[in-house]
Amino acid sequence: MSTSTIPPSTDRNLYPDDDGNPMAENSLQFKWIVLVKEGLETVFRDDPNVFVAGDLLWYAQxxxxxxxxxxxxxxxxxxxxxxxxxxxxxxxxxxxxxVVFEILSPGNRGSExxxxxRFYDNRGVEEYYVYDPEDGSLSGWRREGSGRLEEIADMQGYVSPRLGIRFEPGNGPDNxxxxxxxxxxxxxxxxxxAEADAANQRADAERQRADAERQRADTELQRAERLAARLRELGESLD
Incomplete structure (x- = not known):
């Protein structure tokens, strides 16, 4: 599937693409940012009208x-x-x-x-999820009848209305x-x-098993044919 480039029509000097902040503060946070973003890209890979991004500046006004x-x-x-x-x-x-996701790091302050x-609540985000890979905690908010983001009481097994994805928080960090x-x-x-390699190994093992079974069957057929030929030589009836 091809992708297009959205041509900028606004002064990039006034709205720079880089805010000077790093994408992640440590490798664990980076892992989860990439995992979530790429997972979402995969979910919507066949829909040309769903845009997914990671660590992209959003200018709201x-x-x-x-x-x-x-x-x-x-x-x-x-x-x-x-x-x-x-x-x-x-x-x-x-x-x-x-829908927006935030992956916490030790440097994230409560005030931030x-x-x-407040930004997401005021700007119309429908679903907001925050994951802390250091302690495994997951929080979520959804825009409800009040018109504001309201906390989701239980994230265990929760299915995002917008995304259709299901969350299963574990009992520990990075889980x-x-x-x-x-x-x-x-x-x-x-x-x-790793899963693909394991699947290939299983397929190879199955092919080897099937080949061995075919060889065994061929050997048995050849043995039977030799026995039949010997019996004919001895004048024995095969009936």
């Missing part, structure tokens, strides 16, 4: 570049896939990200997370499991390769 944030992962429905240096909402039909929550709508587990590339 034209004329005020300070009104911005960079979710660790975000999903926008009704917007085409394709390259963007940043997500400028006024150039995207006014559509805000519908409170600011992000969250996320399943796609088809039941496929979100995995790292390394884990996917």
């Amino acid at each position: 034209e004329g005020d570049p300070k009104i911005r944030t960079a979710p660790d992962a975000m999903v926008v429905f009704g917007r085409p896939k394709g390259y963007r240096g940043s997500y400028m909402q006024w150039e995207e039909g006014g559509i805000p990200p519908h 997370m409170a600011r992000k929550f 969250l499991k996320i399943y796609g709508p088809d039941g496929t587990l979100f995995n790292t590339y390394q884990e996917i390769r």
Whole structure:
């Protein structure tokens, strides 16, 4: 499937693509940012009108570049896939990200997370999820009848209304499991390769077993044919 490039029409000097902050503070946080983002890309790979991004600056209001944030992962429905240096909402039909994810690190301060929550709450995000891989805690909020983000009481087995993915928090750090709508587990590339290698090994073993079975059957057939030929030589009836 091809992707397109969204041509910028806004002054990039006023709205830079880089805020100077690192994507992640440690390897564990980076692992989960990539895992969530790539898992979501895979879920919506066949839908050209679902845009998924990781660590992309979201400028919410034209004329005020300070009104911005960079979710660790975000999903926008009704917007085409394709390259963007940043997500400028006024150039995207006014559509805000519908779902955002934040992956915590030791450097995340309570005040910073409170600011992000207010930003997402005020800017129309429908679902907001925060995962701390250091202690395994997962929190979620959904926009409910009040028109505001309200905390989800229990995330164990919770299925995102927008994404169709299921969360299964574990009982320890780095232990969250996320399943796609088809039941496929979100995995790292390394884990996917390991599973593929294991599947190939099983297939090779099955082929070897089948080959051995065919060879055994051929051997038995040849033995039977030799026995039949010997009996004919001895004038014995095969009936």
